[in-house]
Amino acid sequence: MVTIADSFWNPSCIRRVVQTYPTGSEVVEVVTDAGPGFAKFLGGKEGPHVLACEWIGTCLAGLLGLATFDWAVFDFDGVPEIELASGNKAQKGPAWITRREAGFPWSGEADDLKLMANPGDLAGLVVLDTWTLNCDRYCPALEPTRINRNNVFFSRRDGEEHLTLLAMDHTHILTCGRELTPKLAGIDRVKSEDIYGLFPEFRPLIDSATIHEYCRRMAAISNEAIRQIVADIPAPWLGVDTLREVLFRFLTRRRDYLASDLATRIVPQTELPF
Amino acid sequence: MSTPQTGFYSVIQFTPDRARMEAANIGLLLFVPGANYLKTRMSGNNDRIRRFFKDEAPGTKALNTLKRTMEKRLLVESPQLQGYAAVERFLQLFANEIVFTSLRTVRVVNPDVELAQLFDELVGDRAEREPLLPSEGLQQVRKRLEMPDLAGKLERNLEIDVPILGAPVHADYAFQNGRFNLIQLREFRQNRESSLLKEASLTAVGGHYLYRHPDPLRGECQLLLVASFTEEAQEYQNKLRQLFIDQDVMFFTEAETEKLGDLIATTAH
Numbered sequence: 029m030v031t032i033a034d035s036f037w038n039p040s041c042i043r044r045v046v047q048t049y050p051t052g053s054e055v056v057e058v059v060t061d062a063g064p065g066f067a068k069f070l071g072g073k074e075g076p077h078v079l080a081c082e083w084i085g086t087c088l089a090g091l092l093g094l095a096t097f098d099w100a101v102f103d104f105d106g107v108p109e110i111e112l113a114s115g116n117k118a119q120k121g122p123a124w125i126t127r128r129e130a131g132f133p134w135s136g137e138a139d140d141l142k143l144m145a146n147p148g149d150l151a152g153l154v155v156l157d158t159w160t161l162n163c164d165r166y167c168p169a170l171e172p173t174r175i176n177r178n179n180v181f182f183s184r185r186d187g188e189e190h191l192t193l194l195a196m197d198h199t200h201i202l203t204c205g206r207e208l209t210p211k212l213a214g215i216d217r218v219k220s221e222d223i224y225g226l227f228p229e230f231r232p233l234i235d236s237a238t239i240h241e242y243c244r245r246m247a248a249i250s251n252e253a254i255r256q257i258v259a260d261i262p263a264p265w266l267g268v269d270t271l272r273e274v275l276f277r278f279l280t281r282r283r284d285y286l287a288s289d290l291a292t293r294i295v296p297q298t299e300l301p302f
Numbered sequence: 303m304s305t306p307q308t309g310f311y312s313v314i315q316f317t318p319d320r321a322r323m324e325a326a327n328i329g330l331l332l333f334v335p336g337a338n339y340l341k342t343r344m345s346g347n348n349d350r351i352r353r354f355f356k357d358e359a360p361g362t363k364a365l366n367t368l369k370r371t372m373e374k375r376l377l378v379e380s381p382q383l384q385g386y387a388a389v390e391r392f393l394q395l396f397a398n399e400i401v402f403t404s405l406r407t408v409r410v411v412n413p414d415v416e417l418a419q420l421f422d423e424l425v426g427d428r429a430e431r432e433p434l435l436p437s438e439g440l441q442q443v444r445k446r447l448e449m450p451d452l453a454g455k456l457e458r459n460l461e462i463d464v465p466i467l468g469a470p471v472h473a474d475y476a477f478q479n480g481r482f483n484l485i486q487l488r489e490f491r492q493n494r495e496s497s498l499l500k501e502a503s504l505t506a507v508g509g510h511y512l513y514r515h516p517d518p519l520r521g522e523c524q525l526l527l528v529a530s531f532t533e534e535a536q537e538y539q540n541k542l543r544q545l546f547i548d549q550d551v552m553f554f555t556e557a558e559t560e561k562l563g564d565l566i567a568t569t570a571h
Contacts, residue, residue, distance in 0.1 A: 044311065044408035044420070059423075108308040108407035 037062060037098040037127050042108060050113035052164075053078045053199040057128070064128040068199070069104060069118035070264060077208045078199035080265040082124050084275065085160055085198020087257045091249050092242060094152045094195040095183075097126035101262060122262040131191070134180035138229040144182070145190035148241075151234045153180075153195055154294060155242040157225030159282055161217065164200035169222040180227070202278070208266070213277040219285055223294060236295040247287040254279050309334035309410035310386065312393055313403045313424050314342065314372065316351055316365075318358045325401060326354045327425045328369065331376070332417040333389050333405070339413040340380050340389065343421045344369040344459045346472035362470055363519075366461050372400060373458055414441060439530040439556035440487045446559045447475055447485075447566075455570040460484075462523060464511045471508045471525065479569035482520040483552075484512070485562075489530040490542070498535055502542050509551035526552040528562060 039060035046057040046064070054072040058065055070076055089096050101122050110118035134140060141147065157165055167174035182191035199205065202212055211217075226234075258275045266272065314329035328351065329344035348365045359365070383389045386405070393402035410416045418441075447456060455477050461470035462484060473484035488505070490498055509525035516522045527546055531539055539555065546553040554562045 041306075042409060045406045047406075105306075107306045108409045110407055 037100060039063070039065065039100055039102055039125060041102070042067065042104065042110070045108065045110055048111070048113045052205050053082070053197075054112040054114060054116070056110060056112065056118070058125075060125065062127075065125045066128060067104075067123050067125040069110065069112070069123045070121045071116050071119035072112060073114040073116060074199075074205050075207060076265045076267060077203070078205060079122075079124050080208065080261045080271075080275075081201045081203075082197070082199045083261050083265070084257060084279070085156070085162065085201045086195070088160065088249070088279075089152075089156055089195035089198070091253060092152050092156055092245050094149050094156065095146060095192055096195050097129060097183075099124070099126045101125070121264045126196070129183045129185055129194070131181055131183035131185075131194075133178045134182060136177050136229070138232070141229060141233055143191045145186045145192050147193075147233050148238045149193045149195070150230045151238040151294075152242045152245075153193070154223065154225045154230065154234065155239070155246055155286075155290065156195060157201075158223050158290060159246060159279075159286060160198065160201035160224075161204075161220060161222075162198065162201040162224050163204040164197060165225045166227045167204075167222075167224055169220070169224070170204075175227075177227075202275075208271050208274070210270075210274050213274050213281065218278060218281045223290075226294065234295060236291070236297075239291045239295050243287060243291040246283055246290075249283065251276075251280055254283075304411060306409050306411050307334065307336045309337075309339070309408045309413065309416065310389070310405040311408045311420055312405050314344070315401045315403065316368075316399055317401050318355055318360075318399060320398070320401065324354075326351045329372070330417065330421045330425050331393070331402065332408070332410075332413060332420065333383075333386075334410050334413045335385060337410070337413055340376070340383055341413070341417055342373055342376055343417055343425075344373060345425050346459050346461055346474070348461070348470075362461060362463055368399065370457065370460055414444060440489060440528070443487055443528050443530075443556055443559045443562075444474075446563055452563055452566050452570075455566055456485075462512065462517050462520065464508060464515065466511050466515065467508055471512055473525075477566055477570040478520075479565075479571060480522075482517065482523045483526050484523060485526045485528060487528050487530075490532065490535045490538075495538060498538050498542070499545075502545055506546050506549035506551055509546065510549040513550035524550065524552060526554065526562070528554045528556060528559070530556045 039062035041061050043059045043061055046059060048054065048056050052074050053068045055066050055068050058067050068079055068082065072078065086096055086099055101124055104118065104120055104123040106120040112118055163170060163174055164176050165179045179197045181194045181196050183194050184191065186192050202208065255276055258272045310333045312331045313327050314331060315325035316328045317325040329342055331342045333340045348362055351359045351365060379392060383392055390405055396402055408416065408420065447453070457476045459474065460476055461472050463470045471484060472486070474487045475485040477483050505527065512523045512525050543553045
């Protein structure tokens with residue numbers, strides 16, 4: 029099985045390992061038969077659900093119109109043997125892979141955000157992270173606030189002069205890397221008031237019109253589209269099939285909950301141009 | 303071997319001052335336990351080292367000696383290097399100017415092809431890069447030269463300085479039989495006759511000078527060219543043969559590997 033995003037990138041096997049990284053999902057830099065990329069395998073220390081989360085987050089980012097890495101899912105046949113950073117072995121089965129791009133993570137300085145070719149996507153990233161409770165970029169709900177600037181990645185895909193923000197690494201959405209359970213669709217999570225992904229440095233660059241536009245896009249993502257995303261999650265990444273319904277319920281209910289006022293909670297109404 | 307299996311690769315690096323943690327890639331090691339395969343391939347070119355380290359870089363002879371010593375050492379040690387742990391420990395103990403990166407896994411179908419491909423990706427300079435998949439014919443030549451009756455008589459990947467040319471002549475293999483014979487494996491891929499002749503002429507001139515000017519260490523030398531031609535270049539084969547012979551270069555096509563093998567087997571010492 030190979031599932032590809034809206035791209036022609038279609039790796040079918042790992043040729044060699046370049047580097048393993050001690051991240052939550054134990055990502056491995058590899059060279060595939062279609063070039064270099066970063067792969068996440070079954071067998072990681074946080075279990076298979078982080079791969080399901082990666083799938084959901086990246087699919088939703090695409091539907092919101094955010095730029096993402098080229099990605100694919102391919103069947104890893106166990107060759108070559110790969111030892112993950114924890115010492116676990118990568119297991120055979122569906123693996124997630126994104127194509128390597130030239131670029132670097134955000135410095136954390138507000139000035140560097142002005143180099144972006146797509147500054148509007150900052151608002152989209154906040155909408156995505158808040159919808160999916162992504163604790164792995166900027167999460168004030170945790171004590172201390174979780175700040176991970178490595179997940180604000182600038183690609184040079186649009187040339188040397190312009191940096192393109194990519195929505196990346198969604199393994200810690202929904203449950204912050206913990207197991208997915210029926211509790212996910214509970215009212216406390218659906219109606220969480222916290223805003224995720226909103227670095228203080230982002231605020232001056234997020235205007236009312238753009239945040240409204242991304243909230244409109246979120247609200248326009250249909251139940252059918254969400255059901256399809258959930259239905260397409262490779263079975264080994266979920267384990268229990270009933271989780272699909274839990275995921276569907278959470279995503280649709282939280283979308284509906286946020287649609288009414290998320291934009292005005294991020295940018296006060298007074299900025300609207302009357 | 304056609305079923306993919308796990309192998310391990312390490313990049314061999316030259317580092318004149320390890321305290322600075324700067325290194326230039328000079329070779330590649332491939333270890334495939336399931337195929338009992340442990341080989342290195344060293345760069346025949348020192349340009350990268352010279353460009354990167356400038357005054358810190360040793361001279362051509364010193365670098366070539368270092369690389370040759372490396373290869374020999376591995377040959378000597380290889381019977382003891384059974385298993386991942388033994389190879390890993392062996393590589394970790396290298397100090398001074400040679401460093402091996404930690405072993406990383408690689409998918410291997412054909413170890414010789416994988417070694418060539420990894421070398422191309424990780425070590426080869428643009429100027430010395432081979433096609434991504436080396437010519438099948440030259441792969442066969444390599445296999446023949448690596449068979450037990452010839453392998454022990456050959457040196458690998460070396461350069462001989464030809465002062466009048468201002469650049470060393472590189473050889474994939476070499477053997478001594480009263481004259482020091484440098485074997486170059488070369489694929490001619492040019493579609494245009496002028497390009498083909500230009501490249502061949504440069505090689506022939508190098509061979510001519512090599513033949514006429516003995517090396518201070520190796521003595522009298524001769525270039526032996528083993529050529530592979532793409533379909534488009536086939537028609538120029540006889541013209542090139544004459545060109546090389548006229549310049550004192552011994553010429554073999556890939557189809558004449560056995561002739562070369564006989565020469566090595568019967569005369570090398």
